[in-house]
Amino acid sequence: MSRAITILYGSETGNAQDYAQILSKRLRFLRFATTVSTLGDYDVRKLLSTGLLVVICSTTGQGELPRNSKAFLRFLLKKKLPADLLSHLSFTSFGLGDSSYVKFNYAAKKLHNRLLQLGATECSPRAESDEQSPEGTDGYYSEWEAILLANLNEQYPLPPGIEPIPEIEILPPTNPVEICETDNFNELLSEKSHSLILGEIVRNDRITASNHFQDVRHLVIHDTSGSLDFQPGDTVGLYPTNDPVDVFKLIENQGWEAIADRPLRIQHEVAHIEGGLINNLTLRTLLTHHLDIMSVPRRSFFWLAWHFSDDEREKEKLHEFSDIKEAEELFDYANRPRRSILETILEFSSLRIPVEYLFDLIPTIKLRQFSIASQPDPNRVELAIALVEYKTILRRARKGVCSSWVKTLNVGDRIVFSVHRSQLKFGDTQPLVMVAPGTGVAPMKSLIEYKVGLSLAEVVPQKLTLFYGCRFHDKDFLFGTYWKRLAEEQKLELSTSFSREKGGYVQHALYKQRKAVCEQILAQKGIIFICGSNGSMPREVRITFEAILEEEGKMSKEEARKYILQMENEGRYIQETW
Structure with missing residues (x-):
């Protein structure tokens, strides 16, 4: 019975990736052979020969899959796929979500259900975490992982006489980095992505x-x-690249000066480096262009790092941060002060990192x-x-x-x-109601410039309405002169909110214009486009649109909510947040 398991993750910020790497290490200690990849980088043809699969996926925006996952789902959703295509596959999934969003954990549910539709069976119950809950994502993950490992050990027991690897041992690197003896970089050229x-x-x-x-x-x-x-x-x-000064600090601290500029070889393909490896790769250029030494260290960093300390007190502390039961300790040390990997390495003076483990320890720059x-x-x-x-x-x-x-x-x-490409569609004739605080106005500028240009070319103009919010009229009113000129030329309906000048927020401006807004989105089947930070703004704006439909459209609260959901499904309620 094969003990090979594939772990695929979909991640925007790195959280799902961190859990995938932690799970991989757990399973390797249990002597499972693991393959870890983004959903998008995985060759879907391999599903036909994969027996065990774990999917760990976050949800972004309006129930969307992360960017590095969409190609995988597109394949699964092909209509011609037979219903028993994956009948040989045993799998489970873990979703990372936030219940403050309407389509909570929608991406993980979509993937899980589609795998079931194609004949796959569950090897362990799926789980969906909620960032808003008291337990946090760690609490959900810890319980899900414990159940999964128990089920896998029962279903795929080790042969008699074979024991799990003690977790005190250090596993071989999954993607070894090697300093080369040759000085001829031409022997080691890497290919760049053709999309650059x-x-x-x-x-x-x-x-x-x-x-x-x-x-x-x-x-x-x-x-x-x-x-x-x-x-x-x-x-x-x-x-982006790291500051050369920071790179020098790390090289000096680790005693890598003599090897920093020698040719470097990566023994396996590194699929998750977007854009491809830089040519003439050295340790210095790897640290400068590809490894995110300024990111906040995650649990998977400490899981490995404690092995490389020869000071008992420091080793114990690093090991403590790797324990999921000590999530609060890790948060206080790393996340709360936003301490970087570089700072952590400098603070733990006994930490000496073997070059071959760099890809296992430090995430790549996204x-x-x-x-x-x-x-x-x-x-x-x-x-x-x-x-x-x-x-x-x-x-x-x-x-x-x-x-x-x-x-x-x-x-x-x-x-x-x-x-x-975003594949967003903004229609040709319907009114466009755009809502944007801060730099969320960037795509509105692209869209408005384009639409105004079309109207000058004697194409029937769409009605364009922009609700823009910032703090001050004279400090952060981005592209304000342009918006004012378009408004004066009657090419744009402009409504501004300057929050530090008692002007309220974009949702307040929306409500003030509720009659016109309702006419555009209800009677004229207009399109709503919202862009900006994913804090409270998207939720407050959505509530305001529902309130407008209730009051001006004479709907019940439930009818208004369903109408906005219908607009989403029709591509008429577009929300791009980060």
């Missing part, structure tokens, strides 16, 4: 006031090939996606990027990796980027 585009920075201007708390950049990138192809709602992927803020153009693309800069409870300054990188970009610098 080479661009040149044309503008990198701060568009918020210098005395405003947040630095928002208007980044304009020029593509000399003239081959850019995008539509409103699409995003650009940027590939590409950062930003909504495009300009109309389709083959030569240029614009972004509005809010830099992440703040102080922790320990009063330590923190900057996001991408924010630090963007801030260093100068006019004339060349960067690589990629374009990612």
Whole structure:
């Protein structure tokens, strides 16, 4: 009986990936042979020869699968697949969700149910976590994992005389990194992804006031090939790098100076490096371009790191952070102060990391996606990027990796980027009601520029209404001059909310215009487009739309709720949040 198990994850922020890696380590100690991959990177043809499968998936936006999972689901949803296609497959799933969203854990449910429809059977009960619950995601995961391991041990027992590997032992690296003896980089060239585009920075201007708390950049990138192809709602992927100073600190701390610039070989394919490995790979360039040393260390980091300390007190503390029962201790040490992996390594002075374990210990830098803020153009693309800069409870300054990188970009610098399609549809004639606080206005700018351009080309114009919210009229009213000009030219209905000037929030502006809003979305079958932070805004805006339908559309509360759900299903209620 095969004890091979495939663990597939769908993750936007890294939480599902962390649980997948933790589960893999647990199973390896139980002598299962594990394969771990994103859902999107996994060759779906292998499902035909896979006996055991675990799916760990988060839900994003309006019940969507994470970006690295959608190709997998598209395959599963093909109508011509036979009902017994996966009758040989035994599986379970774990969903990461937040009950404050309407389509709670929808992605994990969709995947699980489709696998059942194709004949797969459960080897252990599925589970769905709730980030809002007192137990948190860790509590749900811990219970689900315990049941899963017990079931697997019962269904796939070890042969007589074979015992599990003691967890005090260190497992071999899953993706070994090797310093090469050769100095010839040409022997070790890596292939870049063909989806990458080479661009040149044309503008990198701060568009918020210098005395405003947040630095928002208007980044304009020029593509000399003239081959850019995008539509409103699409995003650009940027590939940030670590600060060379931080990389030097790590190299110096670990005593890697003598090997930092020697050629490096990765023994297995690293599918989860978006854009592909950089050419002329060395330890220094690996740490600079690919490993996220500035991210907050997750439990899987400590699970392995404690093995590499020779100080008993430090080893004990690192081991403690790897225990899921000590989630609060880990949160207080790492998450609350937003302590980075680099800081953690520097603070545990006895920690010495073998180079071959780097991919097992440190996550890769994820590409950062930003909504495009300009109309389709083959030569240029614009972004509005809010830099992440703040102080922790320990009063330590923190900057996001991408924010630090963007801030260093100068006019004339060349960067690589990629374009990612959203498949959003905004209709041709229906009214468009757009709601956007802060940098959520970026895709609205792309859409409005495009629609205004169509009206100038004698295409029947759509009615465009923008509800835009920020703090101050003169500090963070992004692209305010442009909005005002369009409003004066009667090409845009503009309603603003300046929250620090007693102007309320976007939901208040919506309610003030409730009669017109109801007419557009109910009588004229208009489209609602909401974009911005995924805090309380999307929920409050949704409640306001339901209240408008109740009051102006003469609906009951339940009828209003169902109408918004119907709009979602018809693609008329579009919510893009992060």
